[in-house]
Amino acid sequence: MKSQVSLYIIIGLVVVIVLAAIFLPKKAQQNDLVKLSLDKAGFQSYFEECSKLSVIDGNNRYGLSESTRSEYQQHVSAKLRECSSEYLTKLEEKGLNVTDADITVVLEINDVNAIVTIIYPVSISLGSSTYVYDGYEETFEKQRVIEPQDTVGKNVVSSDNNFLISSDEPLQFIDIYGKPVKKDIVLKIADKREFDGEELESSLVYGITPIGQFSKEPITIKLYVEGFVPPELYNKIRIAWYNPLSNTWMYYADAKVKDGAITTDVHYTSYYGLTTSRPTPNNVPTLGTSQPMIPGLNEPIPQGTSGFGSSSGFTGSYTPPDTSYNNVPGNDVKKIYDTIKAEMHANYVLSVDPNCVPEGGFCWTGSTDRCGVAAIYCTERIYSMSNSELNLLFRHELTHNLQQNNGGCASDDRPMKEWGAEYYAGSTYYAFVMEEGKLLAHVAAEKMLEQPGCTEEILKNAAFCSSASDVALMKEKCLKANELSAYGNSGLN
Numbered sequence: 001m002k003s004q005v006s007l008y009i010i011i012g013l014v015v016v017i018v019l020a021a022i023f024l025p026k027k028a029q030q031n032d033l034v035k036l037s038l039d040k041a042g043f044q045s046y047f048e049e050c051s052k053l054s055v056i057d058g059n060n061r062y063g064l065s066e067s068t069r070s071e072y073q074q075h076v077s078a079k080l081r082e083c084s085s086e087y088l089t090k091l092e093e094k095g096l097n098v099t100d101a102d103i104t105v106v107l108e109i110n111d112v113n114a115i116v117t118i119i120y121p122v123s124i125s126l127g128s129s130t131y132v133y134d135g136y137e138e139t140f141e142k143q144r145v146i147e148p149q150d151t152v153g154k155n156v157v158s159s160d161n162n163f164l165i166s167s168d169e170p171l172q173f174i175d176i177y178g179k180p181v182k183k184d185i186v187l188k189i190a191d192k193r194e195f196d197g198e199e200l201e202s203s204l205v206y207g208i209t210p211i212g213q214f215s216k217e218p219i220t221i222k223l224y225v226e227g228f229v230p231p232e233l234y235n236k237i238r239i240a241w242y243n244p245l246s247n248t249w250m251y252y253a254d255a256k257v258k259d260g261a262i263t264t265d266v267h268y269t270s271y272y273g274l275t276t277s278r279p280t281p282n283n284v285p286t287l288g289t290s291q292p293m294i295p296g297l298n299e300p301i302p303q304g305t306s307g308f309g310s311s312s313g314f315t316g317s318y319t320p321p322d323t324s325y326n327n328v329p330g331n332d333v334k335k336i337y338d339t340i341k342a343e344m345h346a347n348y349v350l351s352v353d354p355n356c357v358p359e360g361g362f363c364w365t366g367s368t369d370r371c372g373v374a375a376i377y378c379t380e381r382i383y384s385m386s387n388s389e390l391n392l393l394f395r396h397e398l399t400h401n402l403q404q405n406n407g408g409c410a411s412d413d414r415p416m417k418e419w420g421a422e423y424y425a426g427s428t429y430y431a432f433v434m435e436e437g438k439l440l441a442h443v444a445a446e447k448m449l450e451q452p453g454c455t456e457e458i459l460k461n462a463a464f465c466s467s468a469s470d471v472a473l474m475k476e477k478c479l480k481a482n483e484l485s486a487y488g489n490s491g492l493n
Contacts, residue, residue: 044134047084047120051136054079055116059160060228063191063203064107064114064140073105080105080120088122097125114140114189146185148172151219158189163206163272164222173213173269181213192273195242199249202228205273211244212373214353218265221272226260228274239264240275243367243374250367251275267355268371327391333382336390346398347405354379363393365400376401395425399464408465416471419444420463454478 054076062072080103088098100122108115118136125131141159148170150156155164165187173181188207192200208219225237238251239262255264262274328339337350348365356371357364363378371377376397382390399421403409409416418430422441431438436447448454454477461467462474 046087047122047133048136050083051080051118051120052138054083055118055138056160056162058116059140059204061203063193064109064142064189065191065193066109067193069107069109072107076105076107076116076118077103080118084120084122088124091124095126099123099125112141112143114142116140140189142189144187146171146187148185155222156187158187158206160189160204162204162224163187163189165208166220166222167215167217169217171219172216173210174216175213181210183210185209188271190271195247195249195271200240200273200275201233201237202274205242205271207242207271208269211242211269211271213269214371214373215267215269218267220263220265222261222263223272223274224261225257225274233276236276237262237274238276240273241266242271242273244270249273249275268373325395327388329387331387333390336387337376337394340391340394341398344395344398344402346401348375348398348401350394351375351377352380352382353377363397365397366404374404392425392427396421396427396429399424403465406465406467408462408467408469408471410468413471416462417465420465423459423463448474448478451478451480 057079058072058076061075062068064072088100092098100120104119106117106119108117116136116138120133120135123130123132139159144156144159146156146165150171151165151167152170153166153168155166157164171185173185175181186207186209188209190205190207192203192205195205202223206221206223208221221239223239225234229237234257237257239255240249240251242248243250252264252266255262266272325343328336330336334350340346341348341350351371353371356368356375356377357379358368361379362381363376365374365376367374368377376394382393385393400417403417403420409420415432419432419441422428422430422432423445426442428440431440432444433439434444434447439447445459448459449456454474458470458474458477461470462478465471
């Protein structure tokens with residue numbers, strides 16, 4: 001928008017100058033034309049502004065990708081000719097000689113920069129006075145190191161001016177273990193095709209890296225939407241954030257467009273883009289069959305692992321643990337958790353962070369709008385729990401971890417997932433409605449095993465959401481006409 005305003009100002013000034021020169025008395029005209037209408041700085045500024053608008057439009061539509069290089073170059077060339085043609089025609093109508101030829105646009109992309117070079121052989125002359133456009137080159141930094149204090153009370157802006165970040169305090173990042181992150185903070189520009197981001201409205205995405213870290217104070221991010229989407233879609237546009245665990249994009253429901261831009265506060269680092277509003281999964285969706293190299297991480301995310309420090313990650317061919325187990329002794333919360341996690345071959349870390357737990361709860365498994373790294377988040381309440389309570393809680397939540405890895409349960413099938421966690425852990429946070437009434441998970445399992453064809457193996461596989469077919473088999477053989485509904489334990493009589 002700012003570039004367009006600048007262009008209109010420049011056009012106005014140049015046109016006024018040219019018209020003034022043309023309507024001057026003939027003797028003065030030739031002298032003043034050189035001084036005014038063919039002032040190199042004025043004409044160069046006009047064509048540079050026109051070129052810049054064309055390049056930014058190309059960025060918005062085609063991104064900065066080798067796969068769309070040809071379309072990008074053709075589009076920028078066409079936009080530049082469109083931008084300049086009406087103006088050049090007016091100059092011809094006023095008696096100036098205009099000569100132009102084909103526009104050449106060259107896009108070079110490397111790991112650090114994207115460089116756009118425009119060669120436009122256009123010349124404007126009157127008598128012996130001639131001006132030739134020198135061409136244009138724009139370099140977009142794909143990586144920009146940010147000092148922690150750079151964002152305090154002011155904006156740090158991406159090289160294409162479309163993404164801004166600011167904060168009230170110097171940036172301080174901690175990892176999921178609460179340890180300070182001692183890495184450079186880098187603002188990055190990337191093409192959405194690096195993330196399988198076809199659902200995004202924007203072709204470019206913007207990252208605060210290293211991704212998957214937590215900010216001690218909120219970071220305000222702002223993206224301009226003008227040029228990305230038409231105004232009639234503004235009420236549907238949201239800021240999307242990238243979840244590297246599932247290779248999917250989720251969004252902030254509270255971010256709305258105002259004055260041509262959309263703003264929200266974030267508490268962790270990721271890549272951000274624009275998307276139309278769509279349902280956000282409560283938990284991390286199923287992992288794909290392959291994980292790409294994600295800019296900002298040092299290595300690809302192994303299939304089925306969190307990628308953020310887990311040493312006993314899920315390997316992809318998982319057999320659920322035996323449902324008989326012994327409690328881990330002691331009062332060391334972290335030791336109890338880590339022991340159960342290793343025993344179950346789970347991979348989420350434990351994070352005591354009440355900001356990541358939905359209101360009213362004390363633990364949450366997966367990711368949330370505020371916390372994009374999949375983990376098991378709990379409040380400080382776990383420090384006052386007994387040994388047996390911790391064992392039940394952690395087995396329950398780590399079952400959700402494995403369910404999310406396996407992906408066999410539908411994202412909205414909460415009763416099935418809660419029943420599975422209760423069945424394995426032996427916890428009693430929920431009751432489940434069947435024909436016999438409200439039953440605890442293990443009692444519901446006993447009733448299901450009375451059905452012909454229902455086995456413990458079927459129940460165990462379904463409890464861990466091992467596959468969609470396992471869940472379907474359990475519903476067919478064990479539930480029959482029953483539909484599970486989950487109620488909080490307070491619903492028990």
